[in-house]
Amino acid sequence: LLLPAILVLSDALCVSAALYFSWYARYVLEFGPEIEEFNFQPYSIYFPLQLWLVTVTIATFQLTGLYRTRRGLEWFDDIPSIVRGTAVGVMIVFTGVALSRYPASSRLTFILAWMFSSMLVVLGRALVQSLLALLYRRGIGIERVLVIGGNNLGRMIMQSLAARRHLGYEVAGFVDDDRLGDFGPFRHLGGIDDVERVALAERIDQVIVALPAASHGAILGIVDLCQRAKVRFKIVPDLYEMSLSRVDVDTVSGIPLIGLKAMAIQGINAVTKRGVDIVFATVALVVCAPMMLLGAALIRLESHGPVLYRQIRIGKDQQPFQMYKFRSMRQDAEGQREDLLREHDQDGRLFKDRNDPRRTRVGAVIRRWSLDELPQFWNVLLGDMSVVGPRPQIPQEVAGYEEWHGKRLAVSPGLTGLWQVSGRSELSFDEMVHYDVYYIQNWSLGLDFRILLRTIPAVLRARGAF
Structure with a gap:
């Protein structure tokens, strides 16, 4: 009962602050259309609405399950429900104000209240979960x-x-x-x-x-x-079951006929996903340009050879493409691969070594934090890859596929995916394919968004990256 009470208190404070910030932005900072002096509304008019907005928003959160104790979720998993809940709360209060002819009539103020409420509640819950994580790491409440x-x-x-x-x-x-x-x-x-x-x-x-x-x-x-x-x-549920969970059921003369639904990433969904990829990759390349230039300079200073490493990978429908990465290994790295495979007795489909002797010092750092993958945003712009998708495979790995492994080649590979946020290099090959197949069968923009949010802490913690 303690955690829901803390969340209620946090949400109440955040929603109250949001209403004040929205009034301040509209009437003090004069955000939006110019305000005539006789139209100025002091905060004393909006202050009584705080109690109503807090009460209605918290009631909405309760009805949508935002106060249930669910340890398996990250703080960002609740963002869609929070945005919807704050929208409902603001709309109900605004409707009441309009019907009662209460003087707080600025529509822009209520729109800002929704935006500030959503942001502050999310930040408040992130802070609460950070404090809980600190307690858990100290063995309290596990x-x-x-x-x-x-x-x-x-x-x-x-x-x-x-x-x-x-x-x-x-x-x-x-x-x-x-x-x-x-x-x-x-x-x-x-x-x-x-x-x-x-x-x-x-x-x-x-x-x-x-x-x-x-x-x-x-x-x-x-x-x-x-x-x-x-x-x-x-x-x-077994991941095989989950991949078959998208079924269509028809009846013919009362006889049920069950078939698999079409793959989610096609038609308008594929067009939408591609549009999001282009926008995301363009912004990422612009924002990351200084970091990429610094990385390129450090790579060149430490070892002779090209800054970018080009490798053939297998993409959608088994089409090969040239994937770009920052070079993190010595020039003769590929020539030593077979020797290392024999030495470590690993399956070549997913060769990884925590202490790979081919790696340079700069390479070890950029690999640990996945900075070597930043040039792949160019692959996304070219259409070879997607921001979120299955792990891109090399031809030798694809040659060793079992028949069911080929399902992951039905869509473009991604910079990140369920495999990235579920263990990365700690996963076995079959486990990675299970995650990819589940992603393909259950794709949605919401799932992509959650994976992107989970990628940030996975990379920062460098979990399973080597």
């Missing part, structure tokens, strides 16, 4: 989680939770009948029948079930065990 399932899905869940300590989760370990050993830092705590014992012994707060959909009986049994142990539980 939830201990037990994952059921040591399969790919279970490993993805554990890695994702471990990489997001700021959300307040601590993975105690996992249980699985078919796996007897630990998985990296995650302990194998027993079989599925041991859930109740493990939950009590490890002081588990929440159980996450990550079993295949075919395990219906086992899942029902786990639900019963969790209820007996009085532990909260959540069930994670």
Whole structure:
């Protein structure tokens, strides 16, 4: 109950401040059309509306679920709901003012109140979550989680939770009948029948079930065990299921016919996404130009050779294109790739090495913070890539594809994507493809926006980047 109360207080202060700022901008700074002296309205006219605006906005937030405790979300996930909620609050109060002929009649002031409310509430909630993250990192208020399932899905869940300590989760370990050993830092705590014992012994707060959909009986049994142990539980759908969740259902003479919906990124959606890409890439190149010039100079000073590294990647519909990056390795880096593959015994489809000896000192820095990828905004302008999309692949990786891997080539590759914000280089190849397929099947501008917002903290924390 403490967190919702803190959020209500934060929202109330932000909405109150927003109404004052909007009045100040309109009548003191004279933002908008010129105000005649006899039309000036003192703040004392708007002050009584604060209580109404705060009350209506908070009630709207409550109805839309903005005060539910949901640890799995970042602060920016609520931005669309906040913008809608503040809009509803302002419109209701403005309608009441208009119907009652109350003297606070400036429409521009109410429009500014909506804009300021949206921005301040978002900033206030970001501050609250930052304070919570600080407490979580110190071990205060964390939830201990037990994952059921040591399969790919279970490993993805554990890695994702471990990489997001700021959300307040601590993975105690996992249980699985078919796996007897630990998985990296995650302990194998027993079989599925041991859930109740493990939950009590490890002081588990929440159980996450990550079993295949075919395990219906086992899942029902786990639900019963969790209820007996009085532990909260959540069930994670398999990513294969999620990719098939977009279905059309028709009937012929009462017989249901089920088929897959068309891919989301086509037609008007594809045109819209391309337009957003062009605008975003143009702005990014202009804003990042000084940083790119500095990076180019440092690369050239440290090692001889071209500043830009050009590499053939496979794009949409398996069409090859030349991708640009800042050079972060020595000139003969590609020649040493096969030797390193043999030395590290890695699958060439996703070769990564934290201590790659081919990397220069400047290269290590720009790779860590993903600055080497800034020239790819030019690829976006050329139409080879998108800002958000599947990870671009080299021809050797595509040559080793299984049939289902090819789904990720149905759209243009991206600078960032679900793979980028879900572990980056810490993911296995198949896990990365799962994320890409899910993105393709469930694309929306809102999903792109959330991925872009998640990319910022992922890059700043340099999570999984090497």
